[in-house]
Amino acid sequence: MKIANGCAVSIHYTLTIAPGEVVDSSEGQEPLTYLHGGDQIIPGLERRLAGLEPGAVVTLAVPVAEAYGAPDPTLRVEVPREQFTADVDLTPGAQVIAEGDGEPSVLTILEVRDDRVVLDANHPLAGKDLTYDVEVVGVRRATAAELKHGHVHDGTHRH
Numbered sequence: 001m002k003i004a005n006g007c008a009v010s011i012h013y014t015l016t017i018a019p020g021e022v023v024d025s026s027e028g029q030e031p032l033t034y035l036h037g038g039d040q041i042i043p044g045l046e047r048r049l050a051g052l053e054p055g056a057v058v059t060l061a062v063p064v065a066e067a068y069g070a071p072d073p074t075l076r077v078e079v080p081r082e083q084f085t086a087d088v089d090l091t092p093g094a095q096v097i098a099e100g101d102g103e104p105s106v107l108t109i110l111e112v113r114d115d116r117v118v119l120d121a122n123h124p125l126a127g128k129d130l131t132y133d134v135e136v137v138g139v140r141r142a143t144a145a146e147l148k149h150g151h152v153h154d155g156t157h158r159h
């Protein structure tokens with residue numbers, strides 16, 4: 001069947017932001033499984049996957065406006081240096097994970113001063129055009145429970 005809202009979809013994918021510059025891939029792992037129409041993947045990718053069938057091998061270009069958007073220069077945070085544990089790599093360009101109330105977010109270190117660390121809170125892929133090489137592995141109708149939960153129940157997520 002073709003990918004449409006309410007489908008449980010499995011894909012293998014490789015994400016590049018420039019030729020040969022791979023930032024994420026399912027290669028060597030289980031395929032990514034998601035609920036189509038469930039707001040689980042970026043909208044620009046979801047839209048381009050609609051209508052594809054199992055076996056399809058495609059390259060999908062998602063422009064920055066439909067991916068993570070332009071970086072917001074005001075999304076800078078300064079954190080006292082003592083809040084970082086000794087195992088954190090405090091090098092400009094390094095990424096740290098902030099565990100907040102919601103989803104953990106990735107911050108990029110911009111500058112390290114004597115007492116403070118300046119971080120960029122933009123998504124690491126903000127400002128990037130994304131290219132996904134995708135192979136559609138499986139498409140099936142989601143179950144009632146999956147639709148209710150808003151995610152797919154597969155090998156790694158079952159309850």
Ligand code: ZN
Nearest residue numbers: 149151153159
């Ligand atoms: Zn569930």
